[in-house]
Amino acid sequence: MQALPAGWRTRFAPAPTGYLHLGHLVNAIHVWGIARAFGGSVVLRIEDHDRTRCKPEYELALLEDLGWLGLVPDHGSLESYGVRHLRHDLEPHPLRQSDNDPRYRSALTELEAQGLVYPCRCTRREIADLVSRAPGEEARYPGTCRDCPSGETDTAARRVRMEVCAQHFDDLRLGRVSQTPAQQCGDVLVRDRHGSWTYQFAVSVDDTVSPIHVVIRGEDLLASTGRQIQLARMLGREEPPLYLHHGLLLREDGAKLSKTTHDTSLRERRSGGATPEALLGEAAFRAGLTPSANPLSVARLSSLFR
Secondary structure: OOOOOOOOEEEEOOOOOOOOEHHHHHHHHHHHHHHHHOOOEEEEOEOOOOOOOOOHHHHHHHHHHHHHHOOOOOEOOHHHHHHHHOOOOOOOOOOEHHHOHHHHHHHHHHHHHOOOEEEOOOOHHHHHHHOOOOOOOOOOOOOOOOOOOOOOOOOOOEEEOOOOOOEEEEEOOOEEEEEOHHHHOOOEEEEOOOOOEOHHHHHHHHHHHOOOOEEEEEHHHHHHHHHHHHHHHHOOOOOOOEEEEEOOOEOOOOOEOOOOOOOOEHHHHHHOOOOHHHHHHHHHHHOOOOOOOOOOOHHHHHHHOO
16 A cells, blocks of 8 residues: 555445445445555545435435444444434535535536536437447547537536546556546536536545545446546645555446346345345455455454455
8 A cells, every 4th residue: 555644534435326235345345444454544425416316215224234234434423324314403414415515516616717617408318429439438528518608507517628638546456547538528517407416526526625535446437537536636636536446246247236237235135134244255255355255354354455
């Protein structure tokens, strides 16, 4: 592990759009294990920026599952989140994205002052129809609305102009990586037509404000890193976090585990009699961190990374 500042922080940041599954547990093992092995602390952040898909019952479920597993965060206690849905007179939680609209509005205003923001009326289908790409390749926004008069604001959607410049970073697992977001994805959508903040924007702001020093996540999000670094730099963050993108658990057809495809949830396994140690051991084995699927305790997670 590279030199890290004293009191460095990482984060576990689930989206409450379904129940946690073994893929989430693999991420949690990396987050808690690396933090405990190298003197860091874990922030629990609820990424419910997409208000059309996130539900309170899923948030409560994931909090219960983390408590049952023994995965206790150092910042953002499980109790501080859970009571929100029992008492509606509590203050908004500083680590729940849906409670932090003013934070994102302030960041958007900062970018608007730099002349970097414009309204966009394009739908995903329209963009897909306009852009030719190879199978599995990301659709690059072609800049259709870039030159529309800024006074026309009949849509809530906003994009940020991305200067053509390479972003370089060292991944703690994959090594040196270079990405040019302007060529990769084009101008980044930061608020959609429903008024919801996008993942790319919300995490860039949150990782800067928190701050988060090491981002540990699955390699399916590797392509997002350069644009998040560039957005954070536009907002004044000179040094980006360190990143570690770990491998994913895959289904037999080669697709990653997903809540949307109803892959077996931890709650189902739990109700079927599985213990926390059994699930941690299975997840660690399937992630290639242990030679067998023997039960594994939370206290032993750090030993996987020393």
